Amino acid sequence: MKRPWQGQVEPPLLTTVPRHDPHNPLCPGATRANGEVNPHYEGTFLFDNDFPALQPDAPSPGPSDHPLFQAEAARGVCKVMCFHPWSDVTLPLMLVPEIRAVIDAWASVTEELGAQYPWVQIFENKGAMMGCSNPHPHCQVWASSFLPDVAQREERSQRAYQSQHGEPLLMEYGRQELLRKDRLVLTSEHWLVLVPFWAVWPFQTLLLPRRHVRRLPELTPAERDDLASIMKKLLTKYDNLFETSFPYSMGWHGAPMGSEAGANWDHWQLHAHYYPPLLRSATVRKFMVGYEMLAQAQRDLTPEQAAERLRALPEVHYRLGQK
């Protein structure tokens, strides 16, 4: 953390995003790349990504002729979900009932796409620094015909832990963190937020339900309301840390679905990962480069230091407090 920094400084954020821009394809009433016109939506709005990375009818690469050259078809669908009709808000600036509507939409799309696909990845890239190509508040949903790499690793670890210890890994993990306390950021009736023991990003967090819940659609109305409220608190702390609209990538992981949804997935515990890049200020980020790419991730501050800093931050947004 003491290293001199002559490296990249992030460009200042767009401070003024217009509330409505008829040329922004995510806005209500705008015309998208495929010619469709968006409805004048008032809450969330889900539609097919006009530039999908996964397609339902992707061709098969055919049989391989060599053990080192193995390829398989990757099929799926990509959707975009707008969180709000306005371009100039973000989740921490939205009302708790508006965030609750996003959670309900996440649960529905998981159910809908999970009927056909084994993995439904909901993720939000927030901020230009995280490759987000449009400032309107939104997330993406990519459903695939296969378990992606990270899902496979989580499946293996959780299955192995359950078979060895007789309970879900993340249930025991959450319980331990509640006892140890030094990595906790927020707790509520139904949820925990903590900087995980294994965190690699400076202010990475894990969001966990207290109850054993395998997938988003299983959440009760009370758990959803409580989730909306703890998300607002976490994201407010994030924004307050460097008094900026805090960039991150986040996403949900839950038990696989599709044709094997009915199998025993009790070793899975629903959770969300938040991966934010900022390290020292609104313009100096952590770079996962040389040593990290070629050898192993390394941190610039401990998870306990990060948790302590996040705990100490106010739960009122710096932009709302000023009013």
Next chain:
Amino acid sequence: MKRPWQGQVEPPLLTTVPRHDPHNPLCPGATRANGEVNPHYEGTFLFDNDFPALQPDAPSPGPSDHPLFQAEAARGVCKVMCFHPWSDVTLPLMLVPEIRAVIDAWASVTEELGAQYPWVQIFENKGAMMGCSNPHPHCQVWASSFLPDVAQREERSQRAYQSQHGEPLLMEYGRQELLRKDRLVLTSEHWLVLVPFWAVWPFQTLLLPRRHVRRLPELTPAERDDLASIMKKLLTKYDNLFETSFPYSMGWHGAPMGSEAGANWDHWQLHAHYYPPLLRSATVRKFMVGYEMLAQAQRDLTPEQAAERLRALPEVHYRLGQK
């Protein structure tokens, strides 16, 4: 590749780095953070990183009280190697004999630190976009008391392939790519450069010796001269791709060393990975974010398309051609 881009555009590169800046701690004659004065070096210059991430005497975290909370001491040393006394050059702008001197210095530092440590990671973060905190041409060398994650995975894969097929994985892989041709970028008497079948970064490459070589110090003088020349060609193509000083992280992987250097490591083949972030232009990069962090890497162009574009580029640097 057709997606509209309203996202982050990288700040333009520093176009004028002064050849010598007495306040830059990497320059000859400059005073470093610890008070030492650099010699007036004329070739490469190796010194201890003043802000080391690994230290030889790191304390042990003590025994763990729980299977989910396992920690181990990470010991090692971090060095910095300047490639050249001037701040305003990069490897592709250096002369072949100057690059050869860098290769010799890489081989020596591997031998020196490998006498004590099982893993010696040489890596270069080039460009501010890749977290490089100083524009002076340099790389880093981090030696560790343990095999880092990526080294462990390469050890497992190469060992498994050798025991199943009776020859080193990367020897067979290189031979196959020479036959298939569509992912080759450059070939020389002793070396191959290709966009690997498994590439995730748009213009990622793998640099492989043709002969079975386990570690840098084993390279013959002829192989080192040829390496200097193929590196200059590859890095010139990279700079020519978007007419910019092409950012990347690169590093060398070879057989483990330290106290077990004498064991059988014949399944290892020396190689270098180049991970460059640029995708569409000098200012629009690939972001490894949401889906990539939470699910699986996905590419925006095929390895064959990337190799074809790199093959077609001239081997004379755009800045030297203009003269």
